Amino acid sequence: MTGVQTCALPICAWFARPPADADKYSRGVVGIVTGSAQYPGAALLSVASALHSGCGMVRCYGPHEELVVQAYPEVVPAPRSAIDTAHRTQAWVVGCGLGTDDDAAAALAAVLAKDAPAVVDADALTLLSMRAPLRDALAAREGRVKIGRAHV
Numbered sequence: 171m172t173g174v175q176t177c178a179l180p181i182c183a184w185f186a187r188p189p190a191d192a193d194k195y196s197r198g199v200v201g202i203v204t205g206s207a208q209y210p211g212a213a214l215l216s217v218a219s220a221l222h223s224g225c226g227m228v229r230c231y232g233p234h235e236e237l238v239v240q241a242y243p244e245v246v247p248a249p250r251s252a253i254d255t256a257h258r259t260q261a262w263v264v265g266c267g268l269g270t271d272d273d274a275a276a277a278l279a280a281v282l283a284k285d286a287p288a289v290v291d292a293d294a295l296t297l298l299s300m301r302a303p304l305r306d307a308l309a310a311r312e313g314r315v316k317i318g319r320a321h322v
Contacts, residue, residue: 199229200228200263202229202232202262232247261287263289264288267293
């Protein structure tokens with residue numbers, strides 16, 4: 171195939187092997203704030219991606235706790251209202267299938283108030299375009315956010 175690049179190394183060589191004394195906290199905890207009543211699959215896809223990233227633990231904050239835990243029993247579920255009190259989370263992912271209602275805006279605001287790095291994508295980008303206080307919260311983070319690309 172023309173234009174396709176291949177790599178002679180196995181993909182596992184791209185990732186560092188965790189040390190023998192690593193635990194879930196030393197490998198990193200990711201907080202996932204995705205999915206909604208309209209898009210339950212977004213939570214499942216986001217969680218699956220996080221689980222394959224090599225992190226030590228995934229916490230999923232959303233309305234589909236039962237669905238997510240049934241598919242991925244290793245995930246720690248929590249209601250969105252618990253984002254404010256979340257601790258020991260080293261990175262956040264927010265936006266995919268989140269929706270754009272007031273509850274979604276509150277969840278994004280809670281993530282933006284955290285000190286940990288965050289990936290902001292999809293519906294969270296729409297919320298940023300719609301609500302000035304969220305843009306102000308984003309600006310206050312000073313480079314601790316990675317903005318995803320809008321879907322085209």
